[in-house]
Amino acid sequence: MSVPTAPAPSPSAGPARGAPSREGILVADRLTKRYGDVTALDALSFAVGAGEVYALLGANGAGKTTAINCFLGFIAPTSGTARVDGVGVEQDPVATKRRLAYIPETVMLYRHLTGLENLEYFATLGTGRAFAEGELLEHLARAGLAADAARRPVGGYSKGMRQKVGIAIALAKDARALLLDEPTSGLDPKASNEFSALLAMLRERGCAILMATHDLFRAKESATRVGIMRHGVCRAELATADIGHADLERIYLEHMTD
Amino acid sequence: MLAVIARKEFLEMTRDGRFRWAAVVTALLLAAALTAGAVSWRAQRALQAQAAGQMREFWLNQGPRNPHSAAHYGLWAFKPKLTLAYLDQGVDPYTGVAAWLEAHKQNEFRFRPAADASAVQRLGDWTAAGILQVLVPLLIIVAGFGAFATEREQGTLRQLASLGVPARALVLGKVLGVGGALGLVLGPAAVLGAITLALAAGGPALVADLPRLALLAAVYLGYFLVVAAATLAVSARARTARAALVVLLLGWASTTLVMPRLAAGLARRAHPTPSAFAFAQAVSADLTGGVDGHSPGEDIERLKAETLRKYDVATVEALPVNFDAIAMQQGEEHGNAVFDRQFGRLYDTYRAQARVHALAGLVAPVLPVRALSMAIAGTDVEQHRAFATAAERYRRMLVKAMNEDMAANSRTGDFSYRAPPALWASIPSFAYEAPPLGEALAGAGTAFAVFTAWLVAAGLGLAAIRRLDVA
Numbered sequence A: 001m002s003v004p005t006a007p008a009p010s011p012s013a014g015p016a017r018g019a020p021s022r023e024g025i026l027v028a029d030r031l032t033k034r035y036g037d038v039t040a041l042d043a044l045s046f047a048v049g050a051g052e053v054y055a056l057l058g059a060n061g062a063g064k065t066t067a068i069n070c071f072l073g074f075i076a077p078t079s080g081t082a083r084v085d086g087v088g089v090e091q092d093p094v095a096t097k098r099r100l101a102y103i104p105e106t107v108m109l110y111r112h113l114t115g116l117e118n119l120e121y122f123a124t125l126g127t128g129r130a131f132a133e134g135e136l137l138e139h140l141a142r143a144g145l146a147a148d149a150a151r152r153p154v155g156g157y158s159k160g161m162r163q164k165v166g167i168a169i170a171l172a173k174d175a176r177a178l179l180l181d182e183p184t185s186g187l188d189p190k191a192s193n194e195f196s197a198l199l200a201m202l203r204e205r206g207c208a209i210l211m212a213t214h215d216l217f218r219a220k221e222s223a224t225r226v227g228i229m230r231h232g233v234c235r236a237e238l239a240t241a242d243i244g245h246a247d248l249e250r251i252y253l254e255h256m257t258d
Numbered sequence B: 001m002l003a004v005i006a007r008k009e010f011l012e013m014t015r016d017g018r019f020r021w022a023a024v025v026t027a028l029l030l031a032a033a034l035t036a037g038a039v040s041w042r043a044q045r046a047l048q049a050q051a052a053g054q055m056r057e058f059w060l061n062q063g064p065r066n067p068h069s070a071a072h073y074g075l076w077a078f079k080p081k082l083t084l085a086y087l088d089q090g091v092d093p094y095t096g097v098a099a100w101l102e103a104h105k106q107n108e109f110r111f112r113p114a115a116d117a118s119a120v121q122r123l124g125d126w127t128a129a130g131i132l133q134v135l136v137p138l139l140i141i142v143a144g145f146g147a148f149a150t151e152r153e154q155g156t157l158r159q160l161a162s163l164g165v166p167a168r169a170l171v172l173g174k175v176l177g178v179g180g181a182l183g184l185v186l187g188p189a190a191v192l193g194a195i196t197l198a199l200a201a202g203g204p205a206l207v208a209d210l211p212r213l214a215l216l217a218a219v220y221l222g223y224f225l226v227v228a229a230a231t232l233a234v235s236a237r238a239r240t241a242r243a244a245l246v247v248l249l250l251g252w253a254s255t256t257l258v259m260p261r262l263a264a265g266l267a268r269r270a271h272p273t274p275s276a277f278a279f280a281q282a283v284s285a286d287l288t289g290g291v292d293g294h295s296p297g298e299d300i301e302r303l304k305a306e307t308l309r310k311y312d313v314a315t316v317e318a319l320p321v322n323f324d325a326i327a328m329q330q331g332e333e334h335g336n337a338v339f340d341r342q343f344g345r346l347y348d349t350y351r352a353q354a355r356v357h358a359l360a361g362l363v364a365p366v367l368p369v370r371a372l373s374m375a376i377a378g379t380d381v382e383q384h385r386a387f388a389t390a391a392e393r394y395r396r397m398l399v400k401a402m403n404e405d406m407a408a409n410s411r412t413g414d415f416s417y418r419a420p421p422a423l424w425a426s427i428p429s430f431a432y433e434a435p436p437l438g439e440a441l442a443g444a445g446t447a448f449a450v451f452t453a454w455l456v457a458a459g460l461g462l463a464a465i466r467r468l469d470v471a
Helices: A064-072 A093-098 A117-129 A133-142 A158-175 A189-202 A216-222 A245-256 B002-016 B017-060 B066-073 B119-124 B128-144 B147-156 B156-162 B168-199 B203-208 B211-236 B241-270 B274-288 B298-311 B323-361 B364-378 B381-409 B421-424 B437-442 B445-464
Strands: A026-035 A036-049 A053-057 A079-083 A098-102 A177-181 A207-214 A225-230 A232-238 B073-076 B098-100
Touching: A026 A064, A036 A053, A036 A064, A036 A207, A053 A064, A053 A216, A053 B211, A064 A079, A064 A098, A064 A177, A064 B274, A079 B128, A079 B203, A093 A117, A098 A158, A117 A133, A117 A158, A117 B002, A117 B156, A133 A158, A158 A189, A158 A245, A189 A216, A189 B323, A207 A216, A207 B156, A216 A245, A225 A245, A232 A245, A245 B211, B002 B017, B002 B168, B017 B073, B017 B128, B017 B168, B066 B098, B066 B323, B066 B381, B066 B421, B073 B298, B073 B381, B098 B241, B098 B381, B098 B437, B128 B168, B128 B211, B128 B241, B128 B421, B147 B156, B147 B211, B147 B241, B156 B241, B168 B203, B168 B445, B203 B211, B211 B241, B211 B364, B211 B437, B211 B445, B241 B364, B298 B323, B323 B381, B323 B445, B364 B437, B364 B445, B437 B445
Parallel strands: A053 A207, A053 A225, A098 A177, A177 A207
Antiparallel strands: A026 A036, A026 A079, A225 A232, B073 B098
16 A cells, blocks of 8 residues: 655745654545445545645546545545544544644634634634633734624624634644635635635644645645546646646646546 | 533524524513412412301301201312412312312312313413423424534534534533523523512422422423423434424424323323213212112111111110211211212223323323423322312211211201300311322322433433534
């Protein structure tokens, strides 16, 4: 069985926290998921190291979200393993979730609670420790949400504001890895830019980031590597530093057609 | 973790307009029922005390009179209401609370408010127990139907699952959260209940009734836990919040509104009770053929022969006692045996019906709760029977004392005998002590067992939610 290894973190990446992981913080090892005759993931393997952003690119149904769900333990793989910081998700789902933060396409929050209360709730449950209000406001501010907005009920938040609360949750959790599922879908360009800046900040803190996206431009801007997926198979893996936007688009389209 | 989840549930619920409105309406209804119940209880108690006092006064001051005539003159016996009866009137509106005690007859109870009530009035007769049994479960459903289903629909359940929050902690936290929100309604209601109880019955009565009050509170809390567990279990399995609400409302209507009526019908079918007319006819037929103290017959002749032999005289006129009074007492004894048999059968039928009711509670938890609530409040059929038995015992004692006085102090055929007022004073006032709590609960044993089964099922049901489908 081949275990993919992560390339060394880029010089801009901060030092990885916790025990150093030789194989990468997020590792998909021949991850396979079948639903009857349909193969959603076919021996998918990759590794994301500390300070790395790995973007899974592909059309709808390519298997990107299925891969993320395997890391979250929402889906049990038919074969293969998903590991977080060296721990198999199926082996210890609670421990792996402690090391993760998850931001879906729209960060779902409780509309009757304020942003601050939502953060407190998710952060406390995610870490098992209590947070002072000042600390929570600091995380929200770092994620770009002002204190007055943080004290308003989430029912009136834009999608971008919700994403910021999601990032604040990741910051409060001090997550080793971040899973993003179409994070910039539906965001206006300014909000997308802000989001990219937040990802860069998390990257610098040594967080391993796995992002499923359709957005080639954002993938090129934010990711260190991209994996192009089709029918559950990773067709190509590229380092974004080595290619331009046009190259990425060309290669992507090549793999989308037979 | 549990406290964090519970606090969030509490915050969310109390900020939700739907819950707020439902809570306010329930709280107002509960406050109105408690206040009206306490006022009515106090008025009824005063009325009973006044009527009993007047009755005693009439009895003592009836002047010289033939004792048998006094026995026919009779007395009212009033069923004293336990303090908690203001929370749960139980069967009192249907059975009545006053018995007319007189010679020769065990009368049925009178003054049944339910018999005189119009359909519209019945709607206004909500007691605190009715609200706790029917409306509070609805409030729990409003509070909890979306506990998981809404979170699943909105995606927050996925967010929670991504944090590794165990399903069991989530379930228990939500139970606590729903409980806390419910406490906003029930807490003040409990304080108001204690205040109205103290005002209506006095502080010492409140202290004396604390064990009953505590047990009643425990039964209702257990009931709410069962409803909350069912609500969360449905919400955990429902695809959408709307589906959860529909299922829960159907469950609520069928278990709290339909099942009690269905159970009553089933109980009547399994153990039919005679109509009042048929019962009176059965008693009358049973009495026929026994000793009738007022009419000549074979039995009277036999009794006469026995009495003459006992006193060794040839004629009743030569007897040192009044044979008419002896015959009347003998007639009473025969009647007593008939009443014991007929009323005993009737109450046994009621008891069998209550058992069917309690067993139907395996489908609808409100049924055993209703039975336990009435038992604790002292208003169930068993305690009505205990009172009826005590009243009948008093009637028999009184009639026997009258007949014995007449037999000893007059001669056969002498109806001009007038007993002195001392005889009336020798008859003690009717005093009734309701059965103690343990005895009352023993009478509701089946309901208690069924309710315990529900509590266990609720606990197991909650424990069984180990995995939550996030999508």
